[in-house]
Amino acid sequence: MLSRSLPTSSLRISIRSCSVGLPSKFIHTARPIITRTLASNRTPAPLLPSSRLSSITRHFSSTPAIQSKQSSTMAPIEVQQYDYIVLGGGSGGSGSGRRAAGWYGAKTLIVESGRSGGTCVNVGCVPKKMTWNFGTINETVHVGRHYGYDFPEKVNFNYKHFKERRDAAITRLNGIYERNWGREGIDLVHGRARFVEPKVIEVANADGTTTRYAGKHILIATGGRPNIPAIPGAEHGITSDGFFEIEELPP
Numbered sequence: 565m566l567s568r569s570l571p572t573s574s575l576r577i578s579i580r581s582c583s584v585g586l587p588s589k590f591i592h593t594a595r596p597i598i599t600r601t602l603a604s605n606r607t608p609a610p611l612l613p614s615s616r617l618s619s620i621t622r623h624f625s626s627t628p629a630i631q632s633k634q635s636s637t638m639a640p641i642e643v644q645q646y647d648y649i650v651l652g653g654g655s656g657g658s659g660s661g662r663r664a665a666g667w668y669g670a671k672t673l674i675v676e677s678g679r680s681g682g683t684c685v686n687v688g689c690v691p692k693k694m695t696w697n698f699g700t701i702n703e704t705v706h707v708g709r710h711y712g713y714d715f716p717e718k719v720n721f722n723y724k725h726f727k728e729r730r731d732a733a734i735t736r737l738n739g740i741y742e743r744n745w746g747r748e749g750i751d752l753v754h755g756r757a758r759f760v761e762p763k764v765i766e767v768a769n770a771d772g773t774t775t776r777y778a779g780k781h782i783l784i785a786t787g788g789r790p791n792i793p794a795i796p797g798a799e800h801g802i803t804s805d806g807f808f809e810i811e812e813l814p815p
């Protein structure tokens with residue numbers, strides 16, 4: 565896996581979200597970039613002969629942008645309407661969003677504040693297993709002489725080379741996730757979401773503006789974060805997130 569060349573970028577079209585027909589006073593924010601991949605033709609949903617499918621499908625119907633309820637003195641805020649909004653593009657959010665869009669035809673939006681693929685791809689399962697392989701190879705080489713292998717006494721390794729390959733593999737996976745979402749017709753917004761109404765979220769855009777999205781159904785799949793215990797010595801430790809940022813092995 566490490567020896568393969570690892571292309572990174574995904575082909576994408578950026579589509580500005582719609583504000584057609586609204587007087588400018590109704591437009592509260594700069595429009596966000598919503599990303600769709602080139603392969604955005606929706607994959608035909610597999611035929612699932614269950615009554616559950618039809619009952620769920622009935623719940624998911626597309627509707628145009630609406631305006632969020634505000635006090636009567638304030639201008640309404642434009643809100644983009646979705647059948648299904650997923651907060652967090654990790655393992656859980658990605659799996660659920662792809663099923664909603666690909667199987668049930670729901671107009672789906674994924675909001676991701678970090679890197680696509682979440683913990684498992686970026687700072688979990690994937691880099692952990694690659695690092696485990698890196699360490700295991702070293703151990704095997706070390707003990708190989710005792711099993712009759714004619715390894716030299718000292719075999720050098722290049723951690724920097726390994727880390728660059730590992731990072732490149734993860735970047736490639738980020739693109740694969742986003743392309744898969746695009747194939748299902750899922751919109752992707754990069755930003756941090758927060759609830760402003762029970763079924764309306766607000767996303768902070770990179771330029772400091774905010775945009776609102778309403779969903780008939782909203783999945784909170786925001787994962788977790790490391791908890792550093794308040795104990796003496798904790799400042800000397802690192803979390804697994806920090807572990808994958810180490811540029812050089814400790815002496």
Ligand SMILES: Cc1cc2nc3c(=O)[nH]c(=O)nc-3n(C[C@H](O)[C@H](O)[C@H](O)COP(=O)(O)OP(=O)(O)OC[C@H]3O[C@@H](n4cnc5c(N)ncnc54)[C@H](O)[C@@H]3O)c2cc1C
Nearest residue numbers: 652654655656676677678682683684688689757786787804
């Ligand atoms: C070191 C390590 C090794 C692991 N190894 C394995 C393994 O070998 N096998 C295994 O099965 N599991 C493993 N896991 C566990 C696995 O990574 C998690 O179970 C899985 O990633 C959880 O998926 P999730 O979708 O719930 O959350 P996450 O993958 O954490 O995704 C949540 C996403 O939500 C985003 N987000 C958070 N807040 C917001 C917000 N307000 N707005 C928008 N986006 C937001 C985050 O940026 C993140 O991308 C490992 C975990 C770690 C830390």
